[in-house]
Amino acid sequence: MLHYALVFLVIALVAAFLGFGSLxxxxxxxxxxxxxVFLILAVVAFLRKKT
Numbered sequence: 001m002l003h004y005a006l007v008f009l010v011i012a013l014v015a016a017f018l019g020f021g022s023l024x025x026x027x028x029x030x031x032x033x034x035x036x037v038f039l040i041l042a043v044v045a046f047l048r049k050k051t
Contacts, residue, residue, distance in 0.1 A: 001041065005034035 012027035 001034060001038040005031045005038060008034065 008027045008031035012024045012031060015021075015027060016024035
């Protein structure tokens with residue numbers, strides 16, 4: 001999950017550098033969502049392992 005978030009972040013950076021603003025915004029939004037999902041799943045996994 002974190003890997004895909006980083007991939008979309010790189011896509012967003014490259015698209016922004018090349019001037020594709022809407023594509024960069026979309027890729028950045030997807031990267032943010034995937035990162036938040038990763039954080040939630042990591043916290044849940046951590047709490048389940050402790051119990």
